[in-house]
Amino acid sequence: xxxxxxxxxxxxxxxxxxxxxxxxxxxxxxxxxxxxxxxxxxxxxxxxxxxxxxxxxxxxxxxxxxxxxxxxxxxxxxxxxxxxxxxxxxxxxxxxxxxxxxxxxxxxxxxxxxxxxxxxxxxxxxxxxxxxxxxxxxxxxxxxxxxxxxxxxxxxxxxxxxxxxxxxxxxxxxxxxxxxxxxxxxxxxxxxxxxx
Amino acid sequence: xxxxxxxxxxxxxxxxxxxxxxxxxxxxxxxxxxxxxxxxxxxxxxxxxxxxxxxxxxxxxxxxxxxxxxxxxxxxxxxxxxxxxxxxxxxxxxxxxxxxxxxxxxxxxxxxxxxxxxxxxxxxxxxxxxxxxxxxxxxxxxxxxxxxxxxxxxxxxxxx
Numbered sequence: 403x404x405x406x407x408x409x410x411x412x413x414x415x416x417x418x419x420x421x422x423x424x425x426x427x428x429x430x431x432x433x434x435x436x437x438x439x440x441x442x443x444x445x446x447x448x449x450x451x452x453x454x455x456x457x458x459x460x461x462x463x464x465x466x467x468x469x470x471x472x473x474x475x476x477x478x479x480x481x482x483x484x485x486x487x488x489x490x491x492x493x494x495x496x497x498x499x500x501x502x503x504x505x506x507x508x509x510x511x512x513x514x515x516x517x518x519x520x521x522x523x524x525x526x527x528x529x530x531x532x533x534x535x536x537x538x539x540x541x542x543x544x545x546x547x548x549x550x551x552x553x554x555x556x557x558x559x560x561x562x563x564x565x566x567x568x569x570x571x572x573x574x575x576x577x578x579x580x581x582x583x584x585x586x587x588x589x590x591x592x593x594x595x596x597x598x
Numbered sequence: 599x600x601x602x603x604x605x606x607x608x609x610x611x612x613x614x615x616x617x618x619x620x621x622x623x624x625x626x627x628x629x630x631x632x633x634x635x636x637x638x639x640x641x642x643x644x645x646x647x648x649x650x651x652x653x654x655x656x657x658x659x660x661x662x663x664x665x666x667x668x669x670x671x672x673x674x675x676x677x678x679x680x681x682x683x684x685x686x687x688x689x690x691x692x693x694x695x696x697x698x699x700x701x702x703x704x705x706x707x708x709x710x711x712x713x714x715x716x717x718x719x720x721x722x723x724x725x726x727x728x729x730x731x732x733x734x735x736x737x738x739x740x741x742x743x744x745x746x747x748x749x750x751x752x753x754x755x756x757x758x
Contacts, residue, residue, distance in 0.1 A: 403603060403604055403636055404603055404604070405603075405604040405605075405606070405634060405636070405638045405640075406603065406604065406605045406606065406744075407606040407611070407640075408605065408606060408607055408608060408611075409606055409607070409608050409611040409612075410606075410611075413744070414638045416636055416637070416638075444650065444652045444653060445650055445652075445653050447653055447656065447657065449660070458660060458664070459660060461637075461653070461656045461657075461660075463652045463653075463656070466755055466756075467755050468755075469744075469747055469751050469752065469754075469755055470744075470746070470747060470751060472744075474755065477637065477638070477656065489667050489671075490664070490667075492667075493660070493663035493664060493666075493667055494660075494663075496635065496636060496663060497634075497635065497636030497637075583756045586755075586756070587752055587753075587756065590744075590747070590752045590755070591749070591752060593603075593744050593747075594744050594745065594747050594752075
């Protein structure tokens with residue numbers, strides 16, 4: 403649910419990075435944080451365990467610039483990827499405006515990708531959203547790793563509806579901003595229509 | 599539409615700001631915030647210049663969401679209030695009309711009793727304002743203020 407403040411002339415939107423454990427959601431946010439001008443970003447908050455696994459969420463506020471005199475702010479969140487944190491994942495999806503599904507390209511993680519995507523669909527449905535209707539893009543991360551599935555294979559399994567997809571290596575930043583821009587654009591286009 | 603878009607108009611914004619400004623004084627608080635349940639800051643008053651209000655808003659909403667999740671598991675409707683006691687600062691958090699979150703930060707100059715009392719009255723006023731606001735947003739014919747943005751406007755945002 404975007405929040406439009408006519409008084410302060412601001413649009414605020416919430417984007418959630420979803421995906422299986424260790425797929426690189428936090429790394430996406432860290433790269434965005436490192437490469438954004440200090441005046442365009444707020445503090446990045448990570449609620450993580452002692453071993454740096456996301457416990458609740460990561461949060462990064464970003465100011466993208468102005469559209470017709472309205473400041474656009476995007477609040478980026480990640481969910482904890484590990485299966486047993488499902489209750490927390492549900493909470494973070496509340497009021498979401500756009501979703502990035504970060505898939506791990508490694509063949510060994512294919513099943514985890516599928517399970518997480520199915521979980522995303524279920525959890526969105528619980529909030530009354532449909533993955534087929536909300537702004538949604540997919541990122542094939544870790545393209546630099548050995549033993550990865552081809553994009554065609556990933557597409558077949560994870561992207562049957564053909565949403566915008568991006569190859570990425572979040573650690574070096576390849577594809578990170580392309581993914582963010584694509585989802586932000588979809589969110590703003592949806593806002594133009596008066597949704598979601 | 600599951601979640602109607604939240605739009606804040608000048609009239610309601612001023613009303614809300616008046617309530618929070620007043621609450622800072624009447625509760626002897628350091629600062630007061632209104633945050634929506636998705637973590638976006640709606641209004642703030644008091645000593646907020648040196649606070650990272652964006653992060654506080656997001657964490658407050660996360661906190662309320664987690665507590666709400668616990669309530670559900672315990673078959674409770676909601677735990678409407680929370681109190682965090684620190685050495686210097688205390689935080690009193692309460693849900694208003696199950697829609698927005700009212701956060702009061704106070705120190706030894708005030709007390710939990712006073713804050714509770716003042717928050718109760720402010721909550722009623724805020725609830726009323728947000729009810730009206732929600733009605734206004736849901737009125738038919740209330741076009742999105744962004745209906746006129748073009749695809750080009752959106753593209754321009756990403757050109758640098």
